[in-house]
Amino acid sequence: MALRLYNTLTRSKEDFQTLEPGVVKMYSCGPTVYNYAHIGNLRSYIFADVLRRALEYSGYEVKHVMNVTDVGHLTSDADIGEDKLDREARKEGKNPWEIARHYEEVFFNDLKALDIEQPTVKCRATEHIPDMIALVEKLLERGHAYETDQAVYYDVTTFPSYTALSRQSLEDKITAARQEVQEDPGKRNPADFALWFKAVGRFENHIMRWDSPWGVGFPGWHIECSAMSMKYLGETLDIHTGGEDHIWVHHPNETAQSEGATGKQFVRWWMHGAFLVVGDLSRGVEERRMGKSEGNFVRLQTLINREYDPLAYRYACLMAHYRTKLKFTWDSIDAAASGYNSLKDFVARAKQIGGEEMPWVGEYRERFKAALADDLNMPMAMAAVSELVREAEKRKEYGVLDALYDFDKVLGLQLRSAAERATNIDKEIESLIMEREEARATKDWARADAIRKQLGDQGILLEDTPAGTLWRRTT
RNA sequence: GGCGACGUAGCCAAGUGGUUAAGGCAGCGGUCUGCAAAAUCGCUAUCACCAGUUCGAUUCUGGUCGUCGCCUCCA
Numbered sequence: 001m002a003l004r005l006y007n008t009l010t011r012s013k014e015d016f017q018t019l020e021p022g023v024v025k026m027y028s029c030g031p032t033v034y035n036y037a038h039i040g041n042l043r044s045y046i047f048a049d050v051l052r053r054a055l056e057y058s059g060y061e062v063k064h065v066m067n068v069t070d071v072g073h074l075t076s077d078a079d080i081g082e083d084k085l086d087r088e089a090r091k092e093g094k095n096p097w098e099i100a101r102h103y104e105e106v107f108f109n110d111l112k113a114l115d116i117e118q119p120t121v122k123c124r125a126t127e128h129i130p131d132m133i134a135l136v137e138k139l140l141e142r143g144h145a146y147e148t149d150q151a152v153y154y155d156v157t158t159f160p161s162y163t164a165l166s167r168q169s170l171e172d173k174i175t176a177a178r179q180e181v182q183e184d185p186g187k188r189n190p191a192d193f194a195l196w197f198k199a200v201g202r203f204e205n206h207i208m209r210w211d212s213p214w215g216v217g218f219p220g221w222h223i224e225c226s227a228m229s230m231k232y233l234g235e236t237l238d239i240h241t242g243g244e245d246h247i248w249v250h251h252p253n254e255t256a257q258s259e260g261a262t263g264k265q266f267v268r269w270w271m272h273g274a275f276l277v278v279g280d281l282s283r284g285v286e287e288r289r290m291g292k293s294e295g296n297f298v299r300l301q302t303l304i305n306r307e308y309d310p311l312a313y314r315y316a317c318l319m320a321h322y323r324t325k326l327k328f329t330w331d332s333i334d335a336a337a338s339g340y341n342s343l344k345d346f347v348a349r350a351k352q353i354g355g356e357e358m359p360w361v362g363e364y365r366e367r368f369k370a371a372l373a374d375d376l377n378m379p380m381a382m383a384a385v386s387e388l389v390r391e392a393e394k395r396k397e398y399g400v401l402d403a404l405y406d407f408d409k410v411l412g413l414q415l416r417s418a419a420e421r422a423t424n425i426d427k428e429i430e431s432l433i434m435e436r437e438e439a440r441a442t443k444d445w446a447r448a449d450a451i452r453k454q455l456g457d458q459g460i461l462l463e464d465t466p467a468g469t470l471w472r473r474t475t
Numbered sequence: 476g477g478c479g480a481c482g483u484a485g486c487c488a489a490g491u492g493g494u495u496a497a498g499g500c501a502g503c504g505g506u507c508u509g510c511a512a513a514a515u516c517g518c519u520a521u522c523a524c525c526a527g528u529u530c531g532a533u534u535c536u537g538g539u540c541g542u543c544g545c546c547u548c549c550a
Contacts, residue, residue, distance in 0.1 A: 029550080031550085032548075032549075037550085038550090040550060041549085041550045042550080043550070044550035045550080047550090048550095069548095166478090166545090166546095167478080167479085168477080168478055168479085168545085168546070169477085169478085221548065241550095242550070243549080243550025244480095244544080244545085244550075245544080245545065245549065245550065246549090246550080247479095247545080248478090248479095248545055248546065249545085249546085249547080249548090250548090250549095272550090273550065274480090274544095274550090275543090275544070275550070276550085277542095277543070277544090286542085286543095287481090287542060287543050287544095288542095288543075288544095289543080289544070289549090289550090290550090291549080315499095316487080319487065319488060319489090319498080319499065319500095320487075320488060320489090321488085321489075324480095324481085324488080324489090325480085325481075325543075325544085326487080326488085327486090327487070327488090328487095329486075329487080331485095331486050331487075331500080331501085332486070332487045332488095332500085333487095334486090334500075334501090335486070335487055335499065335500035335501075336487080336499080336500080337500095338499085338500055338501085339498095339499050339500065342499095342500095342513095345512095345513080346513095349513080349514095371489095377489075377490095379488060379489045379490095379497085379498070379499090380489060380490080380497075380498080382489095382498065382499075383489070383497050383498035383499080384497095384498090385498090386497095386498055386499065387497090387498075390514095390515095393513090393514055393515075394514085394515070396514095440509085443509075445509060445510070448509085448510085449509095449510065449511085452510080452511070456511090461511085461512065461513095462511080462512075463511080463512050463513055463514095464508085464509095464510090464511080464512080464513095465512090465513075465514085470512095470513090
């Protein structure tokens with residue numbers, strides 16, 4: 001199956017092909033582990049996961065690398081500011097490494113709950129400092145970088161295609177827009193960004209620090225992605241994913257660093273996921289990105305506490321295209337939960353009734369694949385799923401599980417295990433159901449209803465259908 | 476101030492220069508049903524507004540209004 005994927009670099013959909021036949025080298029910008037990830041962050045990883053699964057579904061082997069930013073980024077612009085990990089560390093009375101490990105663990109647990117495949121390689125920034133230093137040295141050698149008494153900077157004027165991805169002219173940007181921003185007077189251009197910070201001035205007490213050719217300090221906040229992606233995947237990646245906010249700063253910087261060092265194309269497909277937007281959830285939606293200071297911070301755990309299945313959130317994400325912002329409301333997650341539940345109910349029913357796959361199912365297989373191939377149009381793929389289900393019900397031909405389980409390789413909604421869990425009953429319950437069948441045959445409604453009630457109390461719902469009595473666990 | 480995106484039914488959300496504008500959720504009415512549950516049928520959108528291009532625009536162009544994002548670490 002040939003995929004067409006939207007490339008931010010060209011702002012168009014292109015026929016996807018790998019550099020090396022059959023193998024996709026894919027890198028995803030991972031989390032900064034100084035706080036919990038919210039569901040907006042997680043949407044990006046669901047997007048990357050669907051992409052990865054679609055590639056695997058298409059027959060590729062995917063080498064997927066994700067970084068863990070445990071160095072901490074600065075809280076404000078440019079060359080000053082408090083390190084986020086340091087700040088959290090002081091607040092919680094732990095050292096930055098402990099903080100980072102905690103949030104990292106929670107993050108990967110969230111991914112697991114969302115049935116997101118683990119990256120082939122997870123790499124921590126703090127464990128790749130020598131790789132970063134080597135890269136900075138190379139950039140210095142090649143004349144892309146310069147040193148001041150505060151830091152080592154990348155000189156963006158040495159990289160002519162710096163704005164190719166962002167398509168924003170540097171002149172138009174406001175620099176030092178915020179009062180607290182203090183620029184290093186040694187910087188040559190406002191857009192120059194740090195490759196290495198020296199532990200001087202405001203950073204004198206920075207907790208995380210390493211030796212380097214430029215003295216004790218810590219790496220800049222873009223260099224890790226260049227160093228680690230090239231270390232594990234080579235100088236040219238097939239796909240690089242991230243949130244759409246990275247189009248203008250982080251990814252151009254990564255490109256400048258990598259291509260500046262190698263002289264080769266860094267990324268062939270840049271792919272960016274759109275934001276989840278949300279407002280004051282107590283009052284309906286005002287479209288606003290989720291943020292810690294916005295009062296709209298929803299974690300996966302928040303959903304779990306409200307008794308939503310994490311996969312209902314995944315389902316909600318699948319109902320919107322990855323390049324379109326998705327409005328999150330309690331109504332929308334309710335809608336997703338209902339839709340997901342009825343899909344699970346259907347597979348449980350189909351599993352019990354069974355049947356051979358009829359030729360008409362082929363049309364839906366084709367529709368699903370076509371939707372997937374068209375830049376991961378999951379809403380359209382999900383529509384094909386819904387219509388497949390409706391068609392099966394209408395025809396009373398339930399041999400559609402092979403197709404649905406096949407689709408689920410990409411959807412990641414755990415349909416097979418949901419069906420198995422829902423229909424798995426022990427001997428005792430089975431014999432009660434049979435007893436009830438006999439009672440119904442003799443119109444002993446009192447006994448039949450008593451058994452229905454008894455099983456209902458155990459979380460087992462019975463459905464009397466022309467095909468016999470079906471059951472499923474509702475808990 | 477600069478750049479960009481978006482505005483489709485009660486809610487979420489696809490899509491297209493021209494037969495009936497996907498799908499999900501919610502709602503209403505009917506069928507089926509011992510009960511229950513499910514299923515099924517029907518109903519619910521002049522595609523923000525204005526103008527232009529066109530034989531024809533929701534889809535292209537321009538403008539207006541509104542919303543949002545980026546320009547600063549942030550998915």
